[in-house]
Amino acid sequence: MxxxxxxxxxxxxxxxxxxxxxxxxxxxxxxxxxxxxxxxxxxxxxxxxxxxxxxxxxxxxxxxxVLNKSLLSDTEQNEILAALQGLNAVHYPEVDNVIAKLGLLFNKEDYNWIDVDFSHWGETNRNKFNLIKTAIINKRVISFDYSSSYGLSSSRKVEPVQLWFKDKTWYLKSYCLSKEDFRIFKLTRMKEVRVTDNSFQKRPDMEISFDARRDENFRTVNFKLHLDKSVAYRVYDEFNENCIRQNHDGSFEVTASYPESDWVYGYILSFGNAAKVIEPEYVRNIIIDRLEQTLKQYAHQL
Known part of the structure; x- marks a missing residue:
């Protein structure tokens, strides 16, 4: 070109x-x-x-x-380089070479000021991510095995549309050929990802369909928790500072909004006896019921 x-x-x-x-x-x-x-x-x-x-x-x-004298302002140059540094996190092909070239063109020596890495500590899903990325770029159907939040497994063939990073988690927006509808999948639940030889074309009304699907998949629940001071490290790591109120005894009251699913109940239970649900009442009752069911599993040992 x-x-x-x-x-x-x-x-x-x-x-x-x-x-x-x-x-x-x-x-x-x-x-x-x-x-x-x-x-x-x-x-x-x-x-x-x-x-x-x-x-x-x-x-x-x-x-x-230098290029900035004719086309781009200093702020625009820095924004471009910062955006490209972010692409390093998703292993975009040859991005390092592009950054080096633009750094020279912009006459910038200290352009490498940010290092972004979305991968988990001690492990990487780079191969899966790159397969999906390649399929999106080349418009190829992919197949994979998927485990839902309810533990149900299924085999899927989808037209991958976009990788979506939301709240520390990667998702795939796609059109599912078996369900004949737009679907959003969590990457960590996708196994045995394969790129097929089947190509596809972009479908009409795609963005509208994804907005509706996103609202359906991510209905949220607002809740308030009382958390013991022993989990202060998690409070500051996992909640927005505007949603945290510390009490005189060192404990916390936090408010949060998360997708309403089994995950959110498991998340609350992950605090153990350091957490108490203040509201809403129905969430508190669900937590109580789950604790009672767990206790029954050990009743014969008591």
């Missing part, structure tokens, strides 16, 4: 300072006339590029030229 070639020409000139049209033509496997047309396009875009004749002549940029 011409835009890629234009970018590469500017990068080469910043790196090598001067080069001939013939050398550029050989590098990009195009004609010298095409290179001259590219130079005209760059000039019209405001890039201070010029050609000199004679021995040692060729195509070059004005001394001390």
């Amino acid at each position: 011409q835009i890629n070639r234009l970018f590469e020409i500017v990068y080469i000139l910043l790196d090598k300072k001067i080069i001939t049209a013939k050398e550029l033509a050989e590098r990009f496997e195009v004609s010298v006339r095409t290179i001259y047309r590219d130079i005209d396009v760059l000039s019209q875009a405001g890039i201070p590029i010029y050609m000199s004749k004679g021995k040692g002549g060729g195509i070059s940029l004005l001394d001390n030229f």
